[in-house]
Amino acid sequence: MSRFFTTGSDSESESSLSGEELVTKPVGGNYGKQPLLLSEDEEDTKRVVRSAKDKRFEELTNLIRTIRNAMKIRDVTKCLEEFELLGKAYGKAKSIVDKEGVPRFYIRILADLEDYLNELWEDKEGKKKMNKNNAKALSTLRQKIRKYNRDFESHITNYKQNPEQSADEDAEKNEEDSEGSSDEDEDDDGVSAAAFLKKKSEAPSGESRKFLKKMEDEDEDSEDSEDDEDWDTGSTSSDSDSEEEEGKQTVLASRFLKKAPTTEEDKKAAEKKREDKAKKKHDRKSKRLDEEEEDNEGGEWERVRGGVPLVKEKPKMFAKGTEITHAVVIKKLNEILQARGKKGTDRAVQIEMLQLLVQIASENNLGEGVIVKIKFNIIASLYDYNPNLATYMKPEMWQKCLDCINELMDILFANPNIFVGENILEESENLHNADQPLRVRGCILTLVERMDEEFTKIMQNTDPHSQEYVEHLKDEAQVCAIIERVQRYLEEKGTTEEICRIYLRRILHTYYKFDYKAHQRQLTPPEGSSKSEQDQAENEGEDSAVLMERLCKYIYAKDRTDRIRTCAILCHIYHHALHSRWYQARDLMLMSHLQDNIQHSDPPVQILYNRTMVQLGICAFRQGLTKDAHNALLDIQSSGRAKELLGQGLLLRSLQERNQEQEKVERRRQVPFHLHINLELLECVYLVSAMLLEIPYMAAHESDARRRMISKQFHHQLRVGERQPLLGPPESMREHVVAASKAMKMGDWKTCHSFIINEKMNGKVWDLFPEADKVRTMLVRKIQEESLRTYLFTYSSVYDSISMETLSDMFELDLPTVHSIISKMIINEELMASLDQPTQTVVMHRTEPTAQQNLALQLAEKLGSLVENNERVFDHKQGTYGGYFRDQKDGYRKNEGYMRRGGYRQQQSQTAY
Amino acid sequence: MASRKEGTGSAATSSSSTTGAAGKGKGKGGSGDSAVKQVQIDGLVVLKIIKHYQEEGQGTEVVQGVLLGLVVEDRLEITNCFPFPQHTEDDADFDEVQYQMEMMRSLRHVNIDHLHVGWYQSTYYGSFVTRALLDSQFSYQHAIEESVVLIYDPIKTAQGSLSLKAYRLTPKLMEVCKEKDFSPEALKKGNITFEHMFEEVPIVIKNSHLINVLMWELEKKSAVADKHELLSLASSNHLGKNLQLLMDRVDEMSQDIVKYNTYLRNTSKQQQQKHQYQQRRQQENMQRQSRGEPPLPEEDLSKLFKPHQPPARMDSLLIAGQINTYCQNIKEFTAQNLGKLFMAQALQEYNN
DSSP states (O other): OHHHHHHHHHHHHHHHHHTSOOOOOOOGGGGGGOSSOOOHHHHHHHHHHOOHHHHHHHHHHHHHHHHHHHHHTTOHHHHHHHHHHHHHHHHHTHHHHHHHOOOHHHHHHHHHHHHHHHHHHHOHHHHHHSOHHHHHHHHHHHHHHHHHHGGGHHHHHHHHHOHHHHHHHHHHHHHHHOGGGGGGGGSSOHHHHHHHHHHHHHHHHHHHHHHHHHHHHHHHHOOOSSOTHHHHHHHHTOOOTTHHHHHHHHHHHHHHHHHHHHHHOGGGHHHHHHHHHHHHHHHHHHHHHTTTTTHHHHHHHHGGGGGSOOOOOOOOSSOTTSOOOHHHHHHHHHHHHHTTTOTTOOHHHHHHHHHHHHHHHHHTTOOHHHHHHHHHHHHHHHHHTOOSSSSOOOHHHHHHHHHHHHHHHHHHHHOTTEEEETTSOSTTOBSSOTTSOEEEEOOHHHHHHHHHHHHHHHHHTSOTTSHHHHHHHHHHHHHHHHHHHHHHHHHHHOOHHHHHHHHHHHHHTTTTSOOHHHHHHHHSOOOGGGSOHHHHHHHHSOOHHHHHHHHHHHHHHHOOSHHHHHHHHHHHHHHHHHTTOHHHHHHHHHHHTHHHHGGGSOHHHHHHHHHHHHHHHHHHHHTTOHHHHHHHHHHHHHTTOHHHHTTSOOOSGGGTTSOHHHHHHHHHHOOOGGGOOOHHHHHHHHHHHHHHHHHHHHHHTTTOTTOOOSOHHHHHHHHHHHHOSSOOSOOSHHHHHHHHHHHHHTTOHHHHHHHHSSHHHHHHTGGGSTTHHHHHHHHHHHHHHHHHHHHHHHHGGGOSEEEHHHHHHHHTOOHHHHHHHHHHHHHTTSSOEEEETTTTEEEEOOOSOOHHHHHHHHHHHHHHHHHHHHHHHHHHHHTOOSTHHHHHHHHHHHHHHHHHHHTHHHHHHHHTO | OOOOTTHHHHHHHHHHHTTSOOOTTTGGGGSSSOSOSEEEEEHHHHHHHHHHHHHHOOTTOOOEEEEEEEEETTEEEEEEEEEOOOOOSSOTTOOHHHHHHHHHHHHHHTTOOOOEEEEEEEOSTTOOOOHHHHHHHHHHHHHSTTOEEEEEOHHHHHTTSOOEEEEEEOHHHHHHHHHTOOSHHHHHHHTOOGGGSEEEEOEEEEOOHHHHHHHHHHHHHSOGGGGGGGGOOOOHHHHHHHHHHHHHHHHHHHHHHHHHHHHHHHHHHHHHHHHHHHHHHHHHHHHHHHHTOOOOOOOOHHHHSOOOOOOOSHHHHHHHHHHHHHHHHHHHHHHHHHHHHHHHHHHHHHHO
16 A cells, blocks of 8 residues: 555656656566566657756756655765766756746756764764765765755755755655655644655565556556456446546536645544545546546556455456447457466456446447457467366356357358458458458457367367266257368358368268168168158258269368378278178278378378278178278288277286387277277177187198188187187187187087177177178078088088088078089189089099198108208208209208198108109 | 126116216127127016006107116026006106116115116117117116117007017227217218117027916917907008108208218318418418518418318218118018018908
């Protein structure tokens, strides 16, 4: 409080002394510290006021202040020094002094100083106590000031005769300021009291002035979250324009009034407080109204505010009287935005203020341009609300954001003459000129993309098994709707690039959804009139396939950034695969050549690629193309990191390997839960495909020494199954597959079938397919066929001939199928047999070597290599490299081809070596 | 039953030497003929070995035990045996030597031959030619010159003919082993091939007359059907197993040869380098000499060219020996089987 008061007195004294409008301004450096920058023009006007006179007088007052300080602590040496400086400064100011007359404060200090020195001189005891330096300085100063004061004799005597006149002025101000000031003037010497006060205020004065100034600024701008105190000034001054004139008169009146009581008696000041306050208020009001011209007085009444009880009120944007124009609103907006991103800015308040601004703008019919502009900024600050990338929006914020975007879109749709664009410069914006099309800077597309990302973030950070997740997921419809609207908007106005981007967004929200309606429609071909209206209405919506086709094709044709196209292709393939359009999906995948260069793209795209491949594999499986399914899934499954590769979770084991940063990045890459591909389904599909491929293969190559594995993972599962000491009924999906594989190995398709398709497996896997029954029938059929093949491979050596009818009974396949399978095997030379047409039997040729023969063949092979190696040693001894023996060796290898079937003969030829 | 002319004399020395101290039999090693010409085994020992395997051995696991007996002239008589206890790795403090001594002392108390004359081991399809067997037989033969190792093949025995073989290391091999130098040169010098590693000692199973009488009596009582496993025509399993094992050995052999080959190549390469270096040095010296400078000091070539470590050839020798054994087995087996098959064919024809 005292701070306000004293500063007030300080600035007041100057202004009153100079008798002119002048503002004591802090040194230039302070500008930088202001939280809000003034607009240019304002600053300029103020600088003009700061004249040469100002400067000189300020210099003088500063010196005087130091002298008074020194006087107070009886530092005569200091006094001497400062007095000399003062003299010089006065000399400099001579020209001004000549014009203006000797400043009163100067006279005052001279008089005071002389009195003070005399006093000291008289005080013998005090003098004795003084140290030598001080004593010396005292005498010097005394002589000097005597000499100096001779020039000002008339002034000083004048002053001494009427000391009140000058002192009163101070006192008056003090009283006016605050209660505490009243008793200060009770000192015998009012002047010294005032001086004392002044001295006291030395330090804070600069600061407080700054503060004051800030407040002035803010009063005009009335917008800063930092000091709420300011708002009350704004509020109290919210009078109507009509009062303006009146206010001006009251200023004079109050001034007059003020003076009267103060000159009477100081002690009455306390009683007058109330009155004063009222006056002050009045004062202030008027002050507000003629803001700029009366800047200097601003200090006067502003300092009072410290004593007034503060009433916190809702922030107001503008002084009530201000005419709300575009310029004002935009200025305000800019001010708010400037605080954005700064330390200590309360983001919530900022958002609130922006919203208020919108309200004001709409209340005052400022046109849509401004509103759009502000809305853009609101959304931007909503996004800014969370400083951390990892954290996600609060639900209410999110809701606000959605609403806001919706509103924005409403406006944009309603006013087709508004142009929105990133590339519109701030200067070229046209927010209110109704004649021309409105131009607003801002990009709706970026906002929507950001919104989509926020949505993803929210989904990532919600526990997928909670009700909360479902709640959030409901917003997805809104998000889609917004994207759709933006898409529509951009289709009208946007550039192709923008359209591509928004299309991609749309695609990203479409591709993973199974289109049940379209599926339904496919199943039931249109029957025409029998359908109810509602059904038809439901069916109105575009098939997602058609939609995808349209969007993707546009992107393929128009997109110039590779990334968007890649994503679009992948999504397209995914969508095809999801809807069992295997051939389209496969062709698109092959044509795009993505497999070759996908490793160069960024991780999210790679994740998308992996997802697509998996979906493709599952699709192939549904079509009964086990081999394709296996191939598509091999890469993902063989790594054992399917979870990570699909972006569906982090692996624990690699937690130690990566640091915090990496983990955060990885966490951000995760796919939200509702997009997940069921990992168990994936693994099951893979294992079953592998089983269908591997078991017949194993049976066919039972005795082959160098047989390769088709699927390592499947073998691993088999081994795990074998290692079990006690084999109970299968529990998990894997155990089921392993058990089924064992049954299949024996050609027992029924057991195999019952292991693969049963209640448990239905629940775990098969029911997850959209056309579960179709898949199951396919699967049974596959199992029958592959079991038949396995059976033939395993047991053909036992048979001389088998009737195909028996086989068809055994495997419950119709005869032509059996016939075709066996024929295929014979053609592929997998089965050494021939078909006897009349009797419908398979006649075995029995040319396959027996186990011993196979062993002997292997042994022969090994011996061959042994001999070869041995010969090398021999070569070495001979000192000849290559040559004769080398050729011979190649001979062995060449012979192997026909030896394979040769059996005994070959063994003999081998032993000959 | 057997007399104990020298048995008692050598008892003290031999039993103490099992702990691995005395350097007996060193002098005799050089001579071509070995100390034992024949092994005479008591029926009891055979039965005990078979019983031991039946009770404790299975599959590839082998059982081992100590043979007791004495030497009579050039004949080694094995009159008793006792098994090594199967012990797991948990009880590491188990002292085998202590156990053997204790066992022998106890046997001595009940007036049984307690001279350590060797050891026995079961085998899986004749795969006994290993480093472990070599080492342990070497230490036996080193300590007790007459020691033999009895190899019992339970699988062959199960097929109807008892398979029990006594082996000794040849004196040549003993010599090499003593020097512990298995480099190619040493083996070459020792003139050792896989055929000359082990010598088989003929076995005679001798029973007391009483037992013989009992046997005859039992033979009359037993039906012919009890012996029919001898006539089993099934061959594939056994043959397959043998082939499989043979193949593994051949693989090992191949690897070994490759290793040896690399060694040879490396050494020859080094030799060349060495040679080049020497030549260069010589030329330089010549030049220096012509210029009147002192020749370069001789450097240690072996330091510049560290000779490669030649691979130990013992392993390959053993593998070769093992392959030889397998081959013998297979030959024997197939020969027998062929005979059986012809017989069966003849029978078939006869019946028809």
